[in-house]
Amino acid sequence: MHNPDWEKLMDPDAPLPFKLDGWVDLAPFERSLGMKIEFSVDGKATLTMPFTVKLAQGKGLLHGGAITALADTAAAMAIKTLLPEGTHFATVQMTTRFLAPVRGGTVTARATAEKDDDKDRTYRAEVLIMDEEEAVVAEFWSEFRIAREQPAG
Numbered sequence: 001m002h003n004p005d006w007e008k009l010m011d012p013d014a015p016l017p018f019k020l021d022g023w024v025d026l027a028p029f030e031r032s033l034g035m036k037i038e039f040s041v042d043g044k045a046t047l048t049m050p051f052t053v054k055l056a057q058g059k060g061l062l063h064g065g066a067i068t069a070l071a072d073t074a075a076a077m078a079i080k081t082l083l084p085e086g087t088h089f090a091t092v093q094m095t096t097r098f099l100a101p102v103r104g105g106t107v108t109a110r111a112t113a114e115k116d117d118d119k120d121r122t123y124r125a126e127v128l129i130m131d132e133e134e135a136v137v138a139e140f141w142s143e144f145r146i147a148r149e150q151p152a153g
Contacts (some may be wrong), residue, residue, distance in 0.1 A: 003028065011069055023085040030073050034064060037077060038108075045077035045111045062102035067129055071096060071140035073127030074109035079144055082113060084121065087125070088147040097139045105132035109140075121146040 005017055018028055024040045033055065039046040047070060048053075053068040072091055079089065113125040127140040 016132040019070050024077055024080050026073070033069060035070060035073055040077045041081050043078055043082050043113045045074050045081070045109075045113075047077065047109045047111075048106050049109075050106045051102055060103070062107065064096065064098060066105065067098070067102070067138050068096045068140065069105060070109045071111070071127040071138065072122070072142060074091070074111035074127050075142045076144070077115060078111040078113035078118055078125055082115065083146070088149075089144050090147075091144045092145045094140065096141040098137070099139065100131070100135060100137045102131050107131055107137065116143070121148070131141070139141050 003018075008017065012019075020027065024037055024045075026042055028039065033049055034052060035047050035049045037045065037047055049066070049070045051059065053060045055063055057063040072094060076089075076091070080087075083089065109127050110130070111125050111127040114119045116124050117123040123144045123146070124141075125144070127142075127144050128136050129138040129140065131137050
């Protein structure tokens with residue numbers, strides 16, 4: 001889904017030029033990659049993304065950045081299900097391990113998230129990324145931190 005307003009430069013002093021339909025929803029970046037939330041509840045989320053030509057790298061494989069973006073978004077959607085609506089948080093650390101190339105089809109990210117009991121304001125997520133044949137093509141781990149002015153949840 002493309003919106004011409006998404007091509008404008010972001011003004012940090014202006015209100016957001018888009019509105020999310022809900023707490024667990026996709027932002028313009030994620031929508032531009034074709035991501036879709038299939039499931040998101042109780043610290044778990046499943047997202048899909050079609051491998052379109054715009055996501056190809058030079059050899060015709062799905063770009064690792066697109067895979068990582070899908071995994072990071074799935075992790076964030078899983079974490080959102082554990083937090084009060086409107087809580088501000090951000091990825092502070094991520095690791096992606098690529099296991100196999102994606103040559104076509106739709107990829108699926110299955111995320112599981114939980115609060116890190118050892119660190120205040122910190123949540124961790126693990127994500128498996130699979131191709132259409134359900135083969136795991138990448139593994140992803142991340143850490144998110146809730147903004148200081150927010151309750152730790």
